[in-house]
Amino acid sequence: MNFNPQKYYLNEISKFEKKYLSTAKGKEPVSLYEPCDYFIESSGKRLRPFLVLLSAKAVGAKTNSVINAAIAVELFHNFTLVHDDIMDNADKRRGRPTLHIKYDHNTAILAGDNLLALAYEYLLKDCKNNGISAVQDFTKGLIEVCEGQSLDKDFEDRKKVSLQEYIIMIDKKTAALAETCCSIGAKLGSGTDKEVNALKKYGKNLGLAFQIQDDLLDIMADEAELGKKIGGDLLEGKKTYLLLKALEKAKREDKKLIKKVIENSGIRKNQIQTYKKLYSKLGVIEDASNEVKRYTKLALNSIKNITDKEAKTTLEWLANSLTDRRK
Amino acid sequence: MNFNPQKYYLNEISKFEKKYLSTAKGKEPVSLYEPCDYFIESSGKRLRPFLVLLSAKAVGAKTNSVINAAIAVELFHNFTLVHDDIMDNADKRRGRPTLHIKYDHNTAILAGDNLLALAYEYLLKDCKNNGISAVQDFTKGLIEVCEGQSLDKDFEDRKKVSLQEYIIMIDKKTAALAETCCSIGAKLGSGTDKEVNALKKYGKNLGLAFQIQDDLLDIMADEAELGKKIGGDLLEGKKTYLLLKALEKAKREDKKLIKKVIENSGIRKNQIQTYKKLYSKLGVIEDASNEVKRYTKLALNSIKNITDKEAKTTLEWLANSLTDRRK
Numbered sequence: 001m002n003f004n005p006q007k008y009y010l011n012e013i014s015k016f017e018k019k020y021l022s023t024a025k026g027k028e029p030v031s032l033y034e035p036c037d038y039f040i041e042s043s044g045k046r047l048r049p050f051l052v053l054l055s056a057k058a059v060g061a062k063t064n065s066v067i068n069a070a071i072a073v074e075l076f077h078n079f080t081l082v083h084d085d086i087m088d089n090a091d092k093r094r095g096r097p098t099l100h101i102k103y104d105h106n107t108a109i110l111a112g113d114n115l116l117a118l119a120y121e122y123l124l125k126d127c128k129n130n131g132i133s134a135v136q137d138f139t140k141g142l143i144e145v146c147e148g149q150s151l152d153k154d155f156e157d158r159k160k161v162s163l164q165e166y167i168i169m170i171d172k173k174t175a176a177l178a179e180t181c182c183s184i185g186a187k188l189g190s191g192t193d194k195e196v197n198a199l200k201k202y203g204k205n206l207g208l209a210f211q212i213q214d215d216l217l218d219i220m221a222d223e224a225e226l227g228k229k230i231g232g233d234l235l236e237g238k239k240t241y242l243l244l245k246a247l248e249k250a251k252r253e254d255k256k257l258i259k260k261v262i263e264n265s266g267i268r269k270n271q272i273q274t275y276k277k278l279y280s281k282l283g284v285i286e287d288a289s290n291e292v293k294r295y296t297k298l299a300l301n302s303i304k305n306i307t308d309k310e311a312k313t314t315l316e317w318l319a320n321s322l323t324d325r326r327k
Numbered sequence: 328m329n330f331n332p333q334k335y336y337l338n339e340i341s342k343f344e345k346k347y348l349s350t351a352k353g354k355e356p357v358s359l360y361e362p363c364d365y366f367i368e369s370s371g372k373r374l375r376p377f378l379v380l381l382s383a384k385a386v387g388a389k390t391n392s393v394i395n396a397a398i399a400v401e402l403f404h405n406f407t408l409v410h411d412d413i414m415d416n417a418d419k420r421r422g423r424p425t426l427h428i429k430y431d432h433n434t435a436i437l438a439g440d441n442l443l444a445l446a447y448e449y450l451l452k453d454c455k456n457n458g459i460s461a462v463q464d465f466t467k468g469l470i471e472v473c474e475g476q477s478l479d480k481d482f483e484d485r486k487k488v489s490l491q492e493y494i495i496m497i498d499k500k501t502a503a504l505a506e507t508c509c510s511i512g513a514k515l516g517s518g519t520d521k522e523v524n525a526l527k528k529y530g531k532n533l534g535l536a537f538q539i540q541d542d543l544l545d546i547m548a549d550e551a552e553l554g555k556k557i558g559g560d561l562l563e564g565k566k567t568y569l570l571l572k573a574l575e576k577a578k579r580e581d582k583k584l585i586k587k588v589i590e591n592s593g594i595r596k597n598q599i600q601t602y603k604k605l606y607s608k609l610g611v612i613e614d615a616s617n618e619v620k621r622y623t624k625l626a627l628n629s630i631k632n633i634t635d636k637e638a639k640t641t642l643e644w645l646a647n648s649l650t651d652r653r654k
Contacts, residue, residue, distance in 0.1 A: 032477035083440060087433040106414040106480065109436060113410060114473040116443065120466040124459060132451060132458045139447040146441040150359035153433065
């Protein structure tokens with residue numbers, strides 16, 4: 001029978017989900033764990049835990065042996081979302097009210113803290129081999145995510161941000177955690193240094209491709225498929241890969257138009273098509289798309305020597321499907 | 328020459344302080360590390376790191392071998408203070424503006440997160456022997472502190488809180504971290520299970536004594552010595568050991584008076600003396616004082632078999648000086 005990576009993903013995630021959903025269920029005090037549970041229950045692609053499971057498999061370990069570590073990275077990810085939503089004043093997340101809206105600010109701060117604490121608790125359950133090293137990588141990832149979020153907030157207030165600075169920011173805010181997932185999966189699975197490094201490189205480049213693809217989808221996706229309004233980043237004046245690349249390439253009148261997005265902290269809704277055309281004219285949509293392809297290729301190249309055929313096929317499938325994704 | 332525990336404390340803390348003050352200094356992004364540094368720079372008794380150092384010494388290890396773990400618990404403690412100050416809407420801390428006042432809410436949330444991340448980073452530097460177990464205890468302490476803070480916030484909104492519930496809350500919010508300090512110091516110092524358990528018991532009971540003493544000082548201390556207004560807990564209607572014990576003991580008119588503190592969410596400034604007298608009459612000041620003594624004795628009893636004379640003397644000195652403290 002042929003191995004089907006998508007089926008494998010769905011199957012692994014369904015096992016994961018079952019255990020994940022129980023992590024805060026029924027615990028006391030209710031005032032702390034009910035908000036945690038509310039957030040845990042909201043669905044997601046669970047890509048980060050899947051990276052942990054898949055990296056363990058790639059080095060010859062059973063995915064079951066790192067399922068708690070997989071739970072840990074999803075809890076970690078949710079901790080960042082809860083606190084980021086407060087900082088961004090976001091009302092909705094995954095189609096439901098954000099935690100600070102559903103409850104209140106204080107509850108959300110503390111629930112976020114507790115999600116992080118639970119993340120460490122779960123990670124430590126799977127720390128037998130190379131344990132300390134895995135916790136160190138997890139902590140390094142956490143620090144990078146904090147630094148990345150700080151840079152992201154900085155950029156909001158700054159008039160000038162270079163493309164290079166932007167890459168450093170998404171490297172920390174998004175790619176570092178993907179790298180961490182691969183690293184701890186491979187380390188806890190007792191992978192060799194060579195295997196660990198190959199998978200880390202895969203995770204990091206996948207993360208970068210993922211984020212630039214996100215920027216691209218904001219303007220290129222189908223509204224119904226994406227599940228949110230097109231051009232949201234432009235409306236908010238968000239300094240995305242597209243905007244910063246456009247700022248780099250545009251001249252004269254075009255440059256003025258691009259600068260206006262930053263100066264006015266966003267555009268009006270009826271200007272979205274104008275800017276989409278301008279992006280096309282400047283070639284930044286192609287540039288972004290090429291960057292996504294380049295990082296995806298780097299990810300794929302790094303895993304050439306993975307011996308577990310199924311894991312390798314799945315890592316390839318994952319990288320390619322993230323690039324082709326429409327939401 | 329005679330061993331002087333106080334000199335020993337001052338000497339160890341001065342070495343600690345030097346290293347501690349460098350933990351966030353000059354790091355980037357500035358927007359993240361400068362607020363962290365601002366908080367790290369504010370002085371404190373550094374009791375928690377001292378418990379780590381002292382517990383390592385008590386099991387025969389060099390304090391130097393756990394100095395990073397000592398830094399970790401102070402960073403952890405500061406993380407809780409930064410987030411608690413947001414939740415409590417506190418303006419001042421250690422005589423300076425709190426972090427969210429000096430900067431803003433978002434900066435304080437993220438700086439708090441990063442202080443916790445740094446805490447793990449430093450702890451892991453000292454994790455050679457019994458490493459995973461120490462990180463597990465640290466994480467257990469973190470979860471308890473989150474739970475304790477959640478209970479504390481709950482109690483603010485509740486009309487009825489029993490003394491037993493109060494003890495559970497301070498056990499989690501204050502005593503758990505002191506217990507954690509002793510546990511990781513002893514474990515990283517390669518103490519035996521017996522030594523670890525003895526020191527954990529010491530830390531936990533010391534923490535409980537410390538918190539009830541805090542409640543007592545709020546009404547009994549000398550204003551100039553304490554450095555803040557007397558009766559602050561009564562003004563805020565805070566459910567302290569004294570208030571809950573008074574509620575348990577008072578009858579008729581006295582009970583009505585005590586209930587009023589909760590019903591009106593606090594009293595007026597000119598009523599403080601009336602309540603102080605009522606507390607005396609009900610005997611709850613003596614009760615609290617006896618509880619402090621009882622927990623201190625439990626702490627002292629638990630370390631009877633510690634063989635390192637200097638460590639034992641210092642542990643005894645510390646427990647007694649906390650009970651006798653006036654601020």
